[in-house]
Amino acid sequence: MTEILSPDDPGLARAAVLLRSGALVAFGTETVYGLGADATNAEAVARIFAVKERPRFNPLICHYPCADAAFRDVTSNPMACRLAEVFWPGPLTLVLPRRPDCLVALLTGAGLDSLAVRVPAPPITQKVLRSVGRPIAAPSANRSGRVSPTSCAHVLEELGGRIDAILACGLCNLGIESTIIDLSRDAPVLLRPGGATREAIEAVLGMPLSTIVAGEKTLRSPGMLASHYAPGLAVRLGATAIAPDEALLAFGPPPPGASLVYSLSDSGDLLEAAARLFSGLRELDAEGTRLGLKAIAAMPVPEAGLGEAINDRLRRAAAPRA
Ligand code: TXA
Ligand code: MG
Numbered sequence: 001m002t003e004i005l006s007p008d009d010p011g012l013a014r015a016a017v018l019l020r021s022g023a024l025v026a027f028g029t030e031t032v033y034g035l036g037a038d039a040t041n042a043e044a045v046a047r048i049f050a051v052k053e054r055p056r057f058n059p060l061i062c063h064y065p066c067a068d069a070a071f072r073d074v075t076s077n078p079m080a081c082r083l084a085e086v087f088w089p090g091p092l093t094l095v096l097p098r099r100p101d102c103l104v105a106l107l108t109g110a111g112l113d114s115l116a117v118r119v120p121a122p123p124i125t126q127k128v129l130r131s132v133g134r135p136i137a138a139p140s141a142n143r144s145g146r147v148s149p150t151s152c153a154h155v156l157e158e159l160g161g162r163i164d165a166i167l168a169c170g171l172c173n174l175g176i177e178s179t180i181i182d183l184s185r186d187a188p189v190l191l192r193p194g195g196a197t198r199e200a201i202e203a204v205l206g207m208p209l210s211t212i213v214a215g216e217k218t219l220r221s222p223g224m225l226a227s228h229y230a231p232g233l234a235v236r237l238g239a240t241a242i243a244p245d246e247a248l249l250a251f252g253p254p255p256p257g258a259s260l261v262y263s264l265s266d267s268g269d270l271l272e273a274a275a276r277l278f279s280g281l282r283e284l285d286a287e288g289t290r291l292g293l294k295a296i297a298a299m300p301v302p303e304a305g306l307g308e309a310i311n312d313r314l315r316r317a318a319a320p321r322a
Contacts, residue, residue, distance in 0.1 A: 002156065003165040007124045015167045016131040024048060026141040026155045027128055028169025029120040031091050031177050031195050032148040033155045034063065034138030035163065036128075042105035042275035045137050046306065049107075050271060051162040054144045055308045057274075059110035060137040061093050061178070062117050065129040070094075070117040073102045073135060079205060080183050086204050089121035091174055091195025095182040106278035108137045111313070114184040124169050140177065141166075150175045181209065231285035231296060235318035239297035247288035249280055249298040258297075260288055270306040277310055281317060 005011035005025075015025050019036060022044040026035050035052065037044035039062045049057060064070040067084040074096035076084070083092060098104070098115045109115045117135075120126070129136060140148035141155045141163075149155045150172040179194035181201065190198060190209040202208055233247070241255050242248050248258035252268040262280040264273035284296050298314050301307050 002160050002163055004152065004156075005165050005167045007167060007169055011167060012124070012127050012131060015128050015165060018164050019128070019132045019136065020134070023164035024051065025165045025167060026149075026159065026163060027125060027138075027167040028122060028152070028172055029063075029125050029138075030122055030172060031120075031174050032150055032172050033141040033152070033166075033169075034061075034136075035141035035155075035159065036063070036136045036138040038132070039108045039135040039137035040103045040105055042107045042279070043271060045105050045107045046271050046274035048137065048139065049274060049309055050306050051159060052139065052142070052144050056312050057107065057110040057277075057309050058139070059112055059116060060108050060139050061180075062104055062108065062115060062135040063125075063129055063138055064117060064119050064135055065126050066119060069135075070119060073099060073104055074115050074117055075099055077183060079188060082204055083181065083183075083201065084119070087196050087201075088119040089126065090119070091121075091176075091178040092201070093118040093178045093180045093192075093194075095180065095184050095191065097184050104135055104137075105275070106282065107275055111278035111281065114182075116180060118178055122169065124167070128167065148177060230317055230319075230321060231281050233285050233288050233293065234295040235281075235314065236295050236297045237314060237318050238300045240299070242297050243295075245292075245294040246297040247284040247291075247293050247295070249284060249296055251299045251301050254299070260284065260291060260293065264301070264310075270302070270304070270310065273301065274306045274310055277313060 005014050018025050022041050024037050026033050037048050067088050093116050095114050095116045142158045152168040155166050174195045177194045179196040180192040182189040182191050188209050190211050242258045247260040250263045262284050264276050301310050
């Protein structure tokens with residue numbers, strides 16, 4: 001059952017309670033409807049990927065009520081401050097380095113060292129974000145590969161019965177997604193054109209934005225390439241036994257003999273495994289390197305449901321390094 005919440009105080013309060021408890025709540029923004037979850041709750045974020053049927057863990061945008069809140073999770077710089085001043089709240093997303101103490105789940109950012117942050121404008125959206133008091137991860141509220149929804153009815157059509165609630169926020173007045181600018185490198189890059197125009201952004205920055213050229217797209221669109229986050233240790237897939245110099249990424253009951261084990265899920269639950277995947281890779285990488293191990297042996301994960309995205313990421317982590 002998907003609750004439809006009205007955009008009044010009781011509806012807002014209910015949306016906030018649900019989000020804080022790890023539920024999925026779609027809500028309107030000035031661009032498109034987002035499918036929201038507590039960005040610090042990896043299992044809630046895993047559920048986003050499950051209901052959208054995303055075959056990959058694309059990194060998600062985190063939504064905040066104001067720039068101060070956003071810049072507590074990422075490291076800002078003068079260009080980011082300038083753009084935030086002019087365009088926030090509004091249809092602009094900035095990609096910046098995660099702070100070391102950032103509480104956003106690694107799954108939200110698909111294991112990357114950067115995080116996409118945005119401050120939406122509509123008063124209703126602002127109120128929800130303020131009353132939840134946590135960053136909200138929200139991709140567009142459609143099933144993977146389909147058109148982004150700009151009304152409550154669209155969301156119901158796409159995800160009705162699969163998500164906990166929809167906050168009926170009326171029509172999105174822009175109807176096109178936010179512009180995404182990567183400010184995590186030396187020069188600003190336009191990753192996705194959207195609601196804030198290139199011209200307006202360039203005018204504020206006083207310099208041209210570079211664009212992704214064909215071929216480079218895979219490099220810039222994270223989730224596409226392992227090299228954005230590949231562990232230092234080699235990764236061996238489909239492991240049913242373990243060598244003495246390997247750390248084990250377990251799924252279900254582990255084979256005997258591993259000295260260093262991270263269990264994605266003891267019971268073989270794909271949602272739990274998705275939520276723990278990126279933390280597991282990082283932990284085994286750091287601890288395995290410290291112990292002088294040579295590789296991470298990853299047990300087989302079924303290819304069904306979220307298993308497809310988990311295996312996609314594991315294959316990328318295991319692929320020959322660039
Ligand atoms: O207008 C919008 O941005 C809407 C509303 C709901 O806020 N959200 C949205 O999210 O369009 P989504 O998930 O459909 O698209 C997010 C895009 C993806 O293409 C993803 O690759 C990119 O943002 N992205 C997220 N984190 C990133 C990062 N750390 N580096 C580069 N790109 C990132
Ligand atoms: Mg989308």
